[in-house]
Amino acid sequence: MILVHEIFHFVWVRLGNVKRAGYAALLAEEIRAHARGELGESASVKKKAAPDTRDYICESFCDTAAWLYAPGEKRANVTLAKRWQARRKAWFDMVTEYTL
Numbered sequence: 001m002i003l004v005h006e007i008f009h010f011v012w013v014r015l016g017n018v019k020r021a022g023y024a025a026l027l028a029e030e031i032r033a034h035a036r037g038e039l040g041e042s043a044s045v046k047k048k049a050a051p052d053t054r055d056y057i058c059e060s061f062c063d064t065a066a067w068l069y070a071p072g073e074k075r076a077n078v079t080l081a082k083r084w085q086a087r088r089k090a091w092f093d094m095v096t097e098y099t100l
Contacts, residue, residue, distance in 0.1 A: 004070040005063060005065065008062040009062055015095075019095055020061075023060075023091065026087065028052075037079030039080050040063025040077050041063075042059045043063040044079065045059075
């Protein structure tokens, strides 16, 4: 899971401004709806400290990717509600359909 998270830091940089802004908008919607929890420890820590920062957005992206693409890994730090998990998965599915 850690390896996938770290690889997606490189993906984040190469994703482009439009797609990064789209992911940021997804998180902004979660924050407006008072969604609690995250899909990994690093994003959770950043969200508690400053949920409107680029740091949090990037960590959330990488934790979400690790949650999606590291099947079978221990998921003790997954605390985001199922409906928000589904929205993130849908965003990744849409973006990766054309990107990867």
